[in-house]
Amino acid sequence: MDFLPTDEQVAMADAVAQMCHRQLRGRPRRVLDPELCTDRDWWALLEEAGVFALRSAENAGGLGLGLVDAVIVFDQLGYFLAPGPLVATHLARLLPDLDNAQGLAYTHLGAVGSASAADAHRMPHIVEHLGSARLIISDGEGLRLVESAEVAEATALNSMDPGTPVHAVAVLPAGRRVAESVAGCRWLRDGTLLTAALQVGIAARATEFARVHAVDRHAFGQQIGTFQAVKHKVADMLVRTEVARCAVHAAASVIDENAEAPHDVGVAQAKLLADAAAVDNSLALIQVQAGMGFTWESDAHLLLKRARVYALNFAGRRECLSIIADSLEDAS
């Protein structure tokens, strides 16, 4: 047993962090620019850092690494609110039937089927990054690919997260099947875990911003971090981050050690805790920054909004809770 990242993993994460720091100037302001999602230089840098080729086989030009390596890298990407779509583009490299030319981005829409809420309420499908990425749809039988050009009527919406453009799509074309159910399940499993890793990064960033504010800001003649009402809130942010990070690393490690093992539970636990850590920490950051936290100028809202995007990607809270509860039933 050795639950710590290896030196190589730490080095790779550092390299990604430095690249993000340089490009995003250490602050997420640049993510306000939706153009970055389609910026060729940015995608080339992600490519160079190995974000997408990380788990592809070495004879296919990949790095041949595992999920543990991937979650450590995605943790950093989440920290810097790196523009995407990151997860689906990474996952697409593992599907042999797809055109994986560099610079080609993929986005994902889950749970499209007869029982989807969108159909039931005649609500349009809300699709992220439709303008800049090819769409992968998961349904009960696997994955389907839809080219952006095939989508007949897509209306650009005013997006909640400035860095995540969204479109409303009334009718989705059938597209073409690119993966059967086994590969589809793996896509959802890995996508859920990588999204959880991004959330851990957001939770860590919120903790860091709150820490800095608690140290720099003075009130009543003292640093506000002196007051337990503030410092204990920040301590709890670190606790949520580290507990969620442990869950993500454990789930990744279990899958790397045995790809066939039942692992949905660990992944569900990781996503549940990471979603909560990212959203709760962003909210706590806004409260710690108080008036400043409510401004557009503060980065706090960017963390909150991205955390809420990721919370809606892949397995959500209720699905994770159901998976965990069912597993408890089986075990007892």
Next chain:
Amino acid sequence: VILQDSPAEAQLRREIRQWLASVLPDLPASPPSSDLVARRAFDTAWQQQLWRAGYAAPAWPRQYGGRQATPGEEFVIMEELASAHAPDVGVNFVGLLHAGPTIMTEGSDEQKDRHLQAILSGTHVWCQGFSEPDAGSDLASLRTTATRDGDHYRVSGQKVWTSRAQIADFCELLVRTDQCAPRHRGLTWMILPMDTPGVEIRPLRNLQGDDEFSEVFFDDVIVPAENVVGRENDGWRVAQVTLSFERGTALVSHMIQTRHVVDDVIDAARQARTDSGSAWQDTDVRHTLARIAAELDALWSLAKRNASLAEQGQQIGAGGSILKLRYSEVCQELDVLRLSLIGRAGLTMQNLAAPGELGPVEAALGNLALTIGGGTSNIQRNIIAERLLGLPRDPRP
């Protein structure tokens, strides 16, 4: 990040499993926690068995009778002991986890010879004399005084929350030896034999109705100068050494026992009736338990990460505080859920489902100590904020 056992760990796991299977069936029934004399006999007999088999205090160096286990191996031993429902450390806690390691690190050769093997073999039981009525979280404000008088000290004052003082042979005692020095500088760590004249023990009933801890009064108690561990007036540093041993693998057994509680809660939910069937069909119940189970598993991984840090020779330090803080809270959340499911069975301390075993009400009351003992949750949050995040310190006198 590797969760699997190393070959050495796997081998150790097989060995201890085999040994436990051979000895546990012959173990006498565990006496009730309120019968301290019987508990001492039971816990020390088990400690002796562990010692003979080489599993007592695995992390201790070989020269002091341990097996010099790595933190990872120690983790495996603790995990196997608890999973097999072996007795936990019980009355040997202070000796094995506090006094022993402190004497090993700071004590004289005579002190090591006299005490270490006696602790390891279950011969000597220790208790803790740190906290006072006016010195709890603020330990450095303690006032029990030791005055040098030739080759001994005269000790007067009062300690409190001293667990199992009635059945202890020795006390790790923290006293003030310099009234004029700044508060952290005038303390001394000493060994007090509990049968010394002038030591008076007054049991203090806890909210479970047990006399598990006591107030201990000292009236001109004579302690030989050679009983000082470390140097005179260096007791604050020595006490930090003592407390640093407390949060390593200490929670491993408790965490495994809590897994069994999760199973009990599922049983209780299945048996509890609601308008629409069993409470286990209730979404609130399922989701609350699922969230708690997710956190418990994640905290188990955190315990492993702490052990891995220790394995690299790094101090767990404040990382132990994250585990202690959140784990103790989650345990109490699990108790709240459990009590909500048993309905009016919550009106008795007895375990109606499994007579003779620790009941949900008594367990929940006992777990209220988790967020208080070993550093309150407030103190843990201060430690996390100050030592891990570098936030400003609380105002101090």
